Amino acid sequence: MMSEITVDGKLTLKKGASSKILMKYMDPATEILLHRTRAVCDAIMVGSNTIKIDNSFLTVRHVKGKSPLRVIPSSMADIPLDANVLGPDAPTVVAVSAKAPESRVEAIRNRGVHVLVSGEDRVHLPLLMQQLYDIFSVRTMMIEGGPTLNWHMLHYRLVDEIRLIHLPFIVGGADTPSLVGGMHIEDENQMIRLVLKNHYLCGTNLVTEYRVCYSGEHTGHEGHTQS
């Protein structure tokens, strides 16, 4: 998972705003890092709402290299047909559920895009990962958010690394999208623990890299109680 994130943990300026506004403030060196990371992955995935709001291309642009397979889960196949991600710049998979209307699925296929049925009522992310592995030989995939998709991928334990590009801003807003959305946890035992693997400056931006440790895995930094 790789995200640009403000000091207060937000991914964009406010609910419904494009993260492209924030990305304008990334150091050019970090933008290159982002595109270099895309170029070494077999696939890149973002949620359908990010496509609706950001209209992302998800291609490799600032470095030489092949654009990865673009993967968009959209249970009802309702991403706009003129979305940049459906264009010819790179191959794309749209994952839908069996409930997606056939007319929308056909319209997406007519744009030269692969459509996978990956669940009954909703896209089932573990099934989608298996399909990508079996059909498209995907071995490494980068997730570029948003928070709803990030939460579901973590919930299914499908994320093994988190890489953050820290932007030196505070934007506030209780409902401003942060790195992970979804449901709150009930207690500390449900916290997903991370181990810091690496941190460095890329241009002027701090970059941190974490390994994700799901419950049962040993981090070396388990909590302790004091009385």
Ligand SMILES: NC(=O)c1ccc[n+]([C@@H]2O[C@H](COP(=O)([O-])OP(=O)(O)OC[C@H]3O[C@@H](n4cnc5c(N)ncnc54)[C@H](OP(=O)(O)O)[C@@H]3O)[C@@H](O)[C@H]2O)c1
């Ligand atoms: N700073 C950054 O790095 C960064 C990166 C990306 C996005 N963003 C920002 O994040 C915001 C959008 O985030 P978001 O949380 O609203 O949306 P999101 O995570 O981009 O997309 C969520 C949508 O994906 C679809 N989906 C299909 N199957 C799913 C599944 N199994 N699990 C989860 N989602 C599934 C769902 O729509 P259906 O029910 O229609 O299928 C769901 O509503 C935007 O403001 C964008 O600018 C920031």
